[in-house]
Structures are given as structure tokens and as C-alpha cells.
Amino acid sequence: MLEFINEFFTDSLFIPHGHCYLWKPGLVWLNILSDSLIALAYYSIPISLMYFVHKRKDLPFKGIMLLFGAFIVSCGTTHLMEIWTLWHPTYWLSGSLKAITALISVYTASVLVPIIPQALALPSPTQLEASNAELKAALQNLENTQSQLIQTEKLSSMGQLVSGIAYEINNPINFIYGNIHFAKEYVENLLVLLALYKEHYPHPPSTIQAYIQEVDINFLQEDLEKILSSIKIGAGRIRELILSLRKFSRLDEAEIKKVDIHQSIDSTLLLLQNRLKKQERYPEIEIVKEYGNLPKISCYPKQLNQVFMNILTNAVDALEESLVNQENIKESSSIGLTKPKIYIHTEILNNEQVRVRIANNGYGMVEEVRQKVFDPFFTTKPITSGTGLGLSISRQIIDKHGGQIECISSPLKGTEFIIRLPIQITFCKINILQTLP
Template sequence: MINPQKNSILVVDDTPNNIRLLFDLLRGVGFNVSVVKSGELALEKLHLIQPDLILLDVMMPGMDGFETCRRLKADEKSKDIPVIFMTVLSDIESKVKGLQMGAVDYITKPIQIEEVLARVNVHLALRNTQVQLMNEVTEHREAEMKLQETLKELQKAQTHLIQSEKMSALGQLVAGVAHEINNPVNFIGGNIIHAIEYTKNLLNLIQLYQEYYPNPVPEIISEIEEIELDYLSDDLPKLLHSMEVGVQRLQEIVLSLRLFSRTDDSKMKLVDIHQGIDSTLMILGHRIKEYPDRPGIEIIKNYGNLPLVECYGGRLNQVFMNIITNAIDGLEQAINSQKIFTPSIAIQTEVLDSDWVKIRISDNGCGIPVEIQKRIFEPFFTTKPIGTGTGIGLAISYQIVTEKHHGSLECVSELGEGSEFRITIPIKRYQ
């Protein structure tokens, strides 16, 4: 016997005697009983009554019990409420029709008290069990969802922590290296200008000696032949010029390192996006150039006319570094797989709707399978061998673009056709 105090029953009948009998019987054993006299009223009042079981008369004027039951079962909110038909119809066809409409049982009129209580108790017990199971399933689902959310938040926090520590360490390392290199480079650069000038003067002096003293002593002639004076006079200016170019290159690298690290990145500043991309390419130059066993990677720049963008420059440089590094990895994999092609990375920038900047970084490598594309921004997901990839590069990049800059980061890829990453960020600070 179930506990009737926990259940409510709706009686739908237009016969006063039946209503009185059922009301007194069910109320007498402790059920909460509501009564309506038509199918139309049952549908109208259902959301207010919210019964656990419905006793429904089949033969009613207007909307009969069959139609009322059909509409109850068609409604998402009431489809699970058990319906017991009450009828004087005893033929098999009517009973089958009612069961097909969704009824769970029949009570035959005239009403027998023991039969009503027995059938009501059985179906309410089933209903209560069903509700309990549904509640448990819902609770399990909610608990699982909360667990998943907690796990995501934990991964997000781990990624953020790693990002902060990585950027801080990288920024300090790069800034320190740039500082240490900068002093001797500036010293060499400042002195090589004088070395070029001194060399020019000395060579001019030697030329004057050759003009005014065309017949030097044998010892001088021997020394001229020993040092190959003509070759030295021609090659020394070239050598000094190449050293000057090398110093300029070092100065450019130092500048790129300083631009890339941007240790003052705690606040948004106006940044030249192209400068950030170029500094990243400069740092990755050793991976882009040609090697004896591997062709060089062609860099195709299609830069638009971008304004200065209010952003965290150092963090965006980290995004560029992660994406371009992955592109290089993909191209090297394609080269090793004997794919015949000219490896290239294309970088395109443009302004969208005057308020947004889009950066596209694409390669013509092997592409990314669809099942992997769905997971590439997940923290700690990687397809690289153990020890070669952490699985946080793209997760960090996604967090930087979407959370720090309120932009978007997308991946579009097709197997055999390469991959493209699209970064979209606002030009002005996000309001």
C-alpha cells in the first residue's frame, strides 16, 4: 500500500454520482482529489492541478475520453501521467483503442470500490517508482554535468597557470638574452663603422705609395706577393661590409626578441600586428630556411592596411608562435610522407567592418582529420609523440584570443589540402 498523502488524483467525469463516490472514496483514504466535468476543463486546469494519476471517463459530451487522452499524451508536460479509463464499454475494441491512446488501465462501471483502490494503488506505485528513477537519472546527469564543468574549470585553471608561468619565464628569458646580446652588438656596430673608414684610408694610402714609389725594395715586393695585396685590397672592404650586414641582422634579431617578449604586457597597448608576426617569423627563421635534406618553407605575406590594435602584444605573439610552429610541424610531416609539393605558409591580414581585425595563417600540408579538429583546442590534447608535444599550445592560444581579447579562433582544414587558422579580434579594447 502506497502512502496516499504524497499523491494527487484528477477525476474527469460528468456524472454527479460517480464524482461523489470517487471523491469520497479517494479523499477518505488520504489522496488529494481534484474534479473537473469535461475533457476541455481537464486540459485547461491540468497545469494548475499537476496530478500524479488521472481517472478519465470515456463517454462525455463534447470532447470524449479518447480525444482527451490523445491530447494529454501529445503534450510533453502531461504525456507521462498515467490515465485510467472509466467506462461502461466492455468490448475488446474499445479497450484496445484506449490502450493505444496511451491509457494504462480500465475501470468498468458501475464502479467497484475494491477495484478502484487496487488499480489506483498499483499504477500510483508504478508512477512513483518511475518518478523516483527519473529523479535519480536527472540527479546523476546533473552531478555528471557539474563534474564535467569542474573538470573543464580545472583544466582551464591549469592552462591559465601554465600560460602565465610560461609567458613570464619566456618573457624574462628572451628579454635577458636580448639585453645581453644588445650591448656587444651595439659595441661592434659602433666600431665597425670606424673600421670601414680606417680600412678605406689605409688602402688609399697604399695606392698612393704604389703611384709615387713604383719600385719598392725586394723585401716589400716579397711581402706584397705573400699577402696577395691585390686580392686583399679588393676583398677586405667586402668582408667588412658583410660584417656590417651581420651586425644589422643581429640588431634586427635583438629587436624581434624584445618585441616578441613584451615583458610590459600587463596592460593593453596599441600594437602593430604585422610587427608582431614579423618578429615571430624572425625567431622561427632557423626552422623556415632550407636544409640539405629539406626544402625551405616559403612565407607568403598578404598584409592589409591595419591600424594599430589595442591588445596584449606579447600574448598575441605567443598565439602566432604556436600556430606557425604547428604549421611548420605539419609541413615537415608532409615532407617526410613523400608528398611532392612546395611547402608554404600564407599569412593574410585584413580589417572587418572597421571594428575587427582578422589574421589568417594557412599551410599547404597534410591537413587535420575531422575528429581531431573537434578537439584541437582542448587542454592537454595532442597527437604528437610523448615528449614532443604538451597539448597546451592551441588551448592557450584559444584562451588568449577568446578570453583576453574577446575574439574568436577557428580552424578550417581538409585532409590533403592543408589547414587554416583564423584569428579575429576587436581593434579597440572590448567594452
């Protein structure tokens, strides 16, 4: 045994491998270099494999990877041994190393065979890419539905609030408006009676005389008439506003209706009036209307009102922002926004469609913004004032009415939204529309 071990490591029994090459330097170097490079490459591969296994914790078949590593290391070592035996003929040692390599290789090969079907069952990168795309589409769908739900919720709570308030105020204001006429008539009668008293009793007792002076009866007569007229105008205004609110919310009109678009735009403008008039920081926003001769169109009025509201609110926001920017950079002459304006133009196109153009003379948008305005959740406004849903929902509403909406805008040139709507919605579109919020 001792003899065998001695023989195993001794290098005096055999002729070094270099003799076979007749110690020709070229041949020796060729073998040394080739074996060294092969060994170097064989050692580096397991390092990369180990690094890969270490980084990819989720990697399947880790064991086989490690076996590959061991197999390659042992192959590399046999090549180093080839260099060693050029001078040191320890062929028993070299043969044993080969035997170990053979064992590892055979074991690796036998383990690999049953793994192949399992490996084939793993999804390929193309399949993963396809599932990824499917998931992305599903996510996009989910986001759209979510945005619709948010807007529906917003719309329905706003609609309920508006119609609730409108309903509550409607009765008392009608009562005031209806009776103001009689109140005015009665007051006039009393004033006539007072005049008659004055004529027939020119010298009333001193108490009455004193009271007439105290209340300044002449001023009172004059002012009372003015006050009654103001009350009538004010009550009329509130009545108009309530009417607009009801027209705007039109909660009772969840069905398709023939609608006068101009009436929809006007009632929306009336609701926005507070933002259009002169403010402390902004001049009045002028509305330039160029209404064509339009027939009524069939649509869901509540939803169409929402579209006009979104576009007009955006126009007012844009004008206010432009005015603030202009003030900040003091270059009023550059776009001459001394008079902020919103232009509303309507016309009929080939007896089948109506076209509504709503433009404003604000700063406009850069191209990157213009391309995204209809994307859900895209907003350039502070988080508290914009959700970025207004235009995406508007486009959905217009699409589902069978119409189109587009945005034309460029910096310093203002912004225009162009809406085309069919005068008559076709039956299949009505069905789709019924699924809308």
C-alpha cells in the same frame, strides 16, 4: 515432555492437509506447484541479497539486509512445510516454523522503523549525480587552471630567457654595428695611404717587397673590403634579430598597447626563419603574405605574439609532417606538396574588426582531430615535442581579447586558422584580460 516431543514429530494424530482438498489431483498439484515456486523464489532472493552485500563492501545497513534474508528464507520454509503437511500432518512442527518466521518478521519490522530516517538522509542517486557533475566541473576547472599555469610558466621563462639574451647581445652588437662604419672608413684611409706610398715610393726596400708578396697585398685589399661588408651585413642581421626578439617578448609591455599586427606577425616569422628555410630533408617553406591596410589594434602584444607563434609553429610542424608522410608513401602527386606554403591574409571587417587568416597546404586533419584541436592537452605529436596546450591557450587569449578563432581543415585540403579581433577592446574586456597570465 517426551510425549510432547513424540507428538511434535509424529504424523499419526492429525489428518493430512490433502484430505481438506479431497485429494483432488488438480487442487493438490496447484498447491504443490505454487508453494514450490514461492519457496524457490524466496530462497533465491537471499542468495542475490548476500551476493550484493558481499560485493558492495560500502553498503550501509548491511545488518537489515541479512535480516531480510533470514526473514525471506523462513517464509520460504513455511511454504515447503505446506507441501509436506499435505501428506504428513506434523502441524506442531509447521506451527513452530511459522512462529519462528513471525519472530524474525516482527524483529525485522521493529529494526526497520528507526532505520528509515537514516536511510532517507542518505544522498539519492540524483543528488549523487548532481555532486558528481559538480566535481567533474571543478576538476575541469582545475585542469584548465593547471594548463594555464603551465603555459604561463612556459611563457614567462621563455620570455625572460629571450629578453635576457636579447639584452645581453644588444649592447655588444650595437657596438660592433656602430663601429663597423668607422672601421671601414679607417681601413679605406689606410688603403689610400698604401696606394700613395706605392705611388711615391715605387721601389721599396727588399724586406718590404718580400712582405708585400708574402701577404699578397692586392688580394688582401680586395678581400678586406668584402670581409668588412659581410661583417656589416651580418651585424645588421643580428641587430634585426635582437630587435625582433625584443618585440616578440615585449616583457616591458605587460600593458595594453596599440599594435601593428603585421609587425607582430613579421617578427614571429623572423624568429621562425630557421625552420622556414630549405633543410636537408625539406624544401623551403614559402610565405605568401597578403596584408591588407589595417589600423593598429589595442591588445596585449606579448600574448598576441604568442598566438601567432603557436599557429605558425603548428603550420610548420604540419608541413614538415606532410612532407615526411608524402615521402614515405611516395604519392607526391596526390596533394602536389612540391611547394610547401603558408598563406597569411589580413583584412579589416566593417571598421570594427580585423581578420587574420593563416593557412598551410599540408595534409590537413581528419574531422575527429579538427574538433579537438582547441582542447587542452590534445596533441597528435610525440610526447617530447607537443604538450597540446598551444591552441587551447591561443583560444583563451583570443576569447579574452573579445575575438574569435576557428579552424577549417579536412584531409588533403590543408588547414586554415581564422582569427577575428576587435580593433578596440572594450573596457570590461580589459579588466578580464588583466587577470590573464
